[in-house]
Amino acid sequence: MKLWKYLLRRILYVIPTLIGLSILIFTLSRVLPGDPARMAAGPNAPDWVVEQIRVQLRLDKPLWEQYIYWWVDLFHGDLGYSIVSQRSVTADVIEYLPISLQLILMAAFFEIIGALVLGVIAGRHSYKLPDNIVRMIAYLGVSVPSFVWGILFLLVFSSLIPLFPSHGMYSPGTIPPPRITGMPALDALLSGNFDTFFDILWHMFLPALALSLGAMAQDARIIRAGMIDNKEKEHVALVRGYGIPERLIFSKYILKPSLIPAITVMGMDIASLLGNAFMVELIFQWPGFSRYGINAMLNKDINAIVAVVLVIGVVFAIANIIVDVMAVYLDPRIGRRSQ
Amino acid sequence: MKFMANLDKYGWLKGLELGKKWYKFRRSPLSIIGLIVTLSAIIMAIFAPWVAPYPEHAGFYTDFANANKSPSWEHWFGTDEYGRDVLSRTIFGFRYSLMMAAVVLLLVVPPGVILGLIAGYYRERWIGKLIMRIADIFIAVPPLVLALAICSLTTPSVFNAMMAVSLMWWPWYTRLMYNITSSLKEEYFVYAAKVTGASSLYIMFREIFPNTLGPLLTKITLDVGWVILLGASLSFVGLGAQPPTPDLGTMVADGAKFLPEYWWISIFPALAISYIILGANLLGDGIKDAFEG
Numbered sequence: 110m111k112l113w114k115y116l117l118r119r120i121l122y123v124i125p126t127l128i129g130l131s132i133l134i135f136t137l138s139r140v141l142p143g144d145p146a147r148m149a150a151g152p153n154a155p156d157w158v159v160e161q162i163r164v165q166l167r168l169d170k171p172l173w174e175q176y177i178y179w180w181v182d183l184f185h186g187d188l189g190y191s192i193v194s195q196r197s198v199t200a201d202v203i204e205y206l207p208i209s210l211q212l213i214l215m216a217a218f219f220e221i222i223g224a225l226v227l228g229v230i231a232g233r234h235s236y237k238l239p240d241n242i243v244r245m246i247a248y249l250g251v252s253v254p255s256f257v258w259g260i261l262f263l264l265v266f267s268s269l270i271p272l273f274p275s276h277g278m279y280s281p282g283t284i285p286p287p288r289i290t291g292m293p294a295l296d297a298l299l300s301g302n303f304d305t306f307f308d309i310l311w312h313m314f315l316p317a318l319a320l321s322l323g324a325m326a327q328d329a330r331i332i333r334a335g336m337i338d339n340k341e342k343e344h345v346a347l348v349r350g351y352g353i354p355e356r357l358i359f360s361k362y363i364l365k366p367s368l369i370p371a372i373t374v375m376g377m378d379i380a381s382l383l384g385n386a387f388m389v390e391l392i393f394q395w396p397g398f399s400r401y402g403i404n405a406m407l408n409k410d411i412n413a414i415v416a417v418v419l420v421i422g423v424v425f426a427i428a429n430i431i432v433d434v435m436a437v438y439l440d441p442r443i444g445r446r447s448q
Numbered sequence: 449m450k451f452m453a454n455l456d457k458y459g460w461l462k463g464l465e466l467g468k469k470w471y472k473f474r475r476s477p478l479s480i481i482g483l484i485v486t487l488s489a490i491i492m493a494i495f496a497p498w499v500a501p502y503p504e505h506a507g508f509y510t511d512f513a514n515a516n517k518s519p520s521w522e523h524w525f526g527t528d529e530y531g532r533d534v535l536s537r538t539i540f541g542f543r544y545s546l547m548m549a550a551v552v553l554l555l556v557v558p559p560g561v562i563l564g565l566i567a568g569y570y571r572e573r574w575i576g577k578l579i580m581r582i583a584d585i586f587i588a589v590p591p592l593v594l595a596l597a598i599c600s601l602t603t604p605s606v607f608n609a610m611m612a613v614s615l616m617w618w619p620w621y622t623r624l625m626y627n628i629t630s631s632l633k634e635e636y637f638v639y640a641a642k643v644t645g646a647s648s649l650y651i652m653f654r655e656i657f658p659n660t661l662g663p664l665l666t667k668i669t670l671d672v673g674w675v676i677l678l679g680a681s682l683s684f685v686g687l688g689a690q691p692p693t694p695d696l697g698t699m700v701a702d703g704a705k706f707l708p709e710y711w712w713i714s715i716f717p718a719l720a721i722s723y724i725i726l727g728a729n730l731l732g733d734g735i736k737d738a739f740e741g
Contacts, residue, residue: 123588125581126581126584126585126588127588129581129582129584129585129588130585130588130589133585133586134594134597137597137598137601138597138601141598141601141602142602142603143601143602143603248478248726248729248730249722249726251729252673252722252725252726252729253722253725253726254677254680254681254718254721254722254725256681256684256700256718257700257718257719257721257722260700260704260707260714260715260718261715261718263707263708264707264708264711264715267708268707268708269708379590380590380591381590383590383593384590384591384592384593384681385592385681387592387593387596387681387685388681388684388685391684391685392704402593402596403596403685405600406596406597406599406600406685406687407600407686407687409600409601411601414597414600414601417593417597418589418593418594418597421589421590421593422588422589425588425589425590426588
């Protein structure tokens, strides 16, 4: 099957799911007990202020009407008024989302490099000491929650051994780079502020590492299992018999097919990165979208909560489609199977 | 023995060949470690009032004279900002973590499994498609994000956290059962049952279901760790259990305010969460290997 056809089908399939998600979270945000207008006004505000906010949020209208208005606004590029930031949620998404994506991309980078190194070491020396060490690391990575890593890193690498900053994105006194893409690290690079670029990377190191370890461990285990499996395959013995250099056998016949299962589970990794970012950004006071989301949630800012869930849903869907297309590109059988 | 035979009226347990599985399970030292870790956590949770050195410190309790004491012989894990024994609170914390896992899985597995069986069996019909499309909606967002959002829309509490996690956890079971059922329904034993005039319900629950017990059991054990992680994350953010509940996630978050000076307040509960999840993962992998290998 053609790759673009597969891509199109995936996109068409995901649209109704996302619409369903919008109905689900929108309904929940309006139906569940609790009074967002009262929360926004504060416990001592007079009733007419609460009523005013209720009208402003359209909470006085029936549910279906609110939902239709929500769509009308969405087509105008407006996700609703945020109680916390006192402006349109769209502006918040544009400001904070790239800052989180930058962190997640760095975590994904760590994850891929770490998983490859650990997985290959374990796979090459299977059932020997390196393999056992990697296996212990992998179990720790999978079992220790990212926020526990975050707190441990904070204690060890920031307080005991002051190697890294404990919070924020810039050192005090740093001038933020001009906004080009919205990702400060990339903007700093594009505008030639290398000091700022390295400053951001330095601030990003611990949170990205804490975020990546769980997914890294999972992938390392899958790559290891794949390599051990592929080493025993008959075609590997055959090419070895032909006298193909061991390095080529390793990269082409053992490593490459072992990466495909790792790629197919990367969708799950993205889920864990997007979810765990909420705790990690909180610990390291990273000024990103997840921390904005937590703020919105703690203040019952319904428009922002709906937007946070949906934006993450869209990011997750796009990332999953990219991963799936990559997997089909590497192994066309996957595309045929899913038909 | 009569009781066991009655319990196993349909031969499901016998079909699992548990003796053989146990033999395989206990040969792996990691699996045994997992079993011991998990059992120790369960025992500590059940007997918390007797195991904990200061059981009265679990709830509202203040002793400012002893606040923020570092680990010592009297307080192995030190004391927190109210002078409460961190070890005692951690032991009580196991209760909330394990209760979370037990309640969520009890609520989630039956409906998830039944929906998955129906969806897999009627894969071509609208009912099967509808169920799977609805399940897809709940899976369209990372579980933690949806659970956080739902918790935030209600009043944060242990109970609401359990409900929120349950609400978005069932689709994983539906999906698992759907995959197994839709491949098993093409097997000859299902055709044979159909030929003899068995009803669809009979085929689903008595022919297909017993064959899914292995993967199902594996998934349930592995999920114990995930649910505990999710519950701890919710309360860490402040959208789950509320103080003074001795919940591990809440304790980590409260103690994090006192890092690095009073590190023991958050680090020990954090390690306790990792301990219990590690145990559940090792146990789950052991069961998986026993059933698959």
